[in-house]
Each structure stands twice: as C-alpha cells, then as structure tokens.
Amino acid sequence: MESTPGHADGDQRRWQSRRSAWLRDELILALDLYRRTGRNPDLTDLRELSDVLRAIPIEQELAENPKFRNPRAVALKLANFVAIDPDATTAGMARGGRGDRDAFSEFWTDPARLAVTAAAIRANLASVQAGPLDRLGGDEMYEALEGQLLTRVHRVRERNRNLVDRRKAKALKEHGRLQCQGCGFDFAETYGIRGASFIECHHTVPVSTLRPGTKTKLADLALVCSNCHRMIHRRARWLTIDELRDLVSSDAK
Numbered sequence: 001m002e003s004t005p006g007h008a009d010g011d012q013r014r015w016q017s018r019r020s021a022w023l024r025d026e027l028i029l030a031l032d033l034y035r036r037t038g039r040n041p042d043l044t045d046l047r048e049l050s051d052v053l054r055a056i057p058i059e060q061e062l063a064e065n066p067k068f069r070n071p072r073a074v075a076l077k078l079a080n081f082v083a084i085d086p087d088a089t090t091a092g093m094a095r096g097g098r099g100d101r102d103a104f105s106e107f108w109t110d111p112a113r114l115a116v117t118a119a120a121i122r123a124n125l126a127s128v129q130a131g132p133l134d135r136l137g138g139d140e141m142y143e144a145l146e147g148q149l150l151t152r153v154h155r156v157r158e159r160n161r162n163l164v165d166r167r168k169a170k171a172l173k174e175h176g177r178l179q180c181q182g183c184g185f186d187f188a189e190t191y192g193i194r195g196a197s198f199i200e201c202h203h204t205v206p207v208s209t210l211r212p213g214t215k216t217k218l219a220d221l222a223l224v225c226s227n228c229h230r231m232i233h234r235r236a237r238w239l240t241i242d243e244l245r246d247l248v249s250s251d252a253k
Contacts, residue, residue: 021097021099022077022097022099022100023056023058023147023148024099024102024103024143024145024146024147024148025056025058025121025146025147025148025149025150026053026056026069027077027099027100027103028103028107028114028117028118028121028146028147029049029052029053029118029121029122030049030053030074030077030078030081031081031103031104031107031108031114031118032114032115032117032118033045033049033074033078034078034081034082034085035108035111035114035115039078039079039081039082039088039090039092041075041078043071046071046074046075047071049074050069050070050071050073050074052122052125053069053074054068054069055125056125056149057125057128057149058148058149076093077096077100079092079093080092080093080094080095080096080100081096081100081104083096084096084100084101084104085104085108106145113208116208116209117146117147117150117208120146120150120207120208120209120210120211121146121147121149121150123211123212124149124150124153124210124211124212125149126212127153127212128149128152128153142233142234142235142236142238143236144207144236144238145236145237146207146208150207150208150210151207153207153210154203154207154210157203157205157210157216157220158201158202158203158221159201160216163201163216163218163221164201164221166218167201167218167221167223168197168199168201168223170218171223172197177189178197178198178199178223179199179223180199180223180224180225180228181222181223181224181241181245182222182224182225182228182231182232182241182244182245182248183225183227183228183244183248185225185227185228187199187225199223199224199225200223200224200225200226200229201221201222201223201224202221202222202224202229202232202241203216203220203221204220204221204222204240204241205220222241224241224244228244228248231244231247232244
C-alpha cells in the first residue's frame, strides 16, 4: 500500500524527531566509545557503533533510512560530548541536548559502570522484542537510568508468571501471608478474599548486570504492593528495597 502525502510527511517528521532525540541507550553506547577512544575513533569503530545503534529494537523502521545513526552521526555525537567534557582540550560541538548532559553526568565519573552498562545493552540486543518500548504503566513510571532496552529486560523478568507464582508460594509457605517488603501492606488483610494471593514482584538485580541466559532466582524477586512498586520506579534512579523501607519509615514518623 502506498503512503498518502500526509502519511509520508508525518513519517518524515517522526524520523527527523527521532534522529535528533537520542535514546539514553544510544547515548550510553556513544559515551562508552568516547571514553575508550576520545573524539577521533577509527572509522571502523564508528561503523561498528553505527551498526549497533541501528540494531536497537526500538522503532526499527527508522533504521531503513541510511542516514539514521550513520557513522557521521556517531562522530557528531562524540563531538557533543567533547563540549561537555571538562578535561577536553578542544571546544567540541555545543549543540547537544539535555540528554547528553544527563548521561555524561550520570556515567562519566564511573567508567566501570559505564562499560558494564554498555556491555549489557549490547548483550541484550537480540533478546528484546522489536517495537517501541512502552512505559511501565503511565507517565509517572520511568525507565531505568541504563535505558529503555534494559528496562524491558527487567520487566520481562519480574513479570515471569511461573517465577512470580513460585515466589508467592514460597512466602505463603514460610510466613502464611503475602506482605509488602516495603510497607508491610497485606492485600488479603484489607480486601479479604478479593485480595487473597495478590501482590506484585520487583526484580531487584541491577539492570546493568542482566545478561541473556542468566536465570532469575526467587531471591531476586521482592514482594511489593502496587503503590510501593510504582514508587520504586517513579524516578529515573529506581529505589532499592532498603531505600524504599527507609522512605516509608521516615514518612511514618
């Protein structure tokens, strides 16, 4: 089916918008290359990263355009990082966006974490289903600082029905109830039979360590009520279970 002029114009505007708005995942990979090579990597490195960026399974139709995240675009993004880098000896290109600054601020002073996160994104490229990555359940639910792709890997693991059922069964066997590990809420206690056996699971393993083929252990899943689960994910840096408990405890005083 041929596109109508209106659709074609819309597709072009969408491509232009995504071309300029780099995903956090893409910025991490570009920053990792900048950390390893500086502003002037070999053409081989630029081409390799271009291929990786075009393979990220988010709006894959954009990669049909040969200009999308091509080697020149990668080189220009590295020049944006030069403009941010306080140790750079040249001026760089100062027309980068807020995302560039945020990614630089989050990862630049921790090169080990940057390298591990970039490696995790690369490792999980083939294991994530293609298509736009939806938010966690509304505009108030944020992706991990490590990007959308690893956020989806995280979500798949904490929504594994078999694992969730086994984790709940373990808690019922050991404690006789399903109680939120953050605030102590018990759905059955409040809602009776309607709330029996209901609770959510949060995957506690840092997303930067997730690799295809590794198994999720029951100990990796924390039982949390719906409110606490949303609070964990409500800011770009997710809370740990201990931080959640401290927050609930401090608010209760």
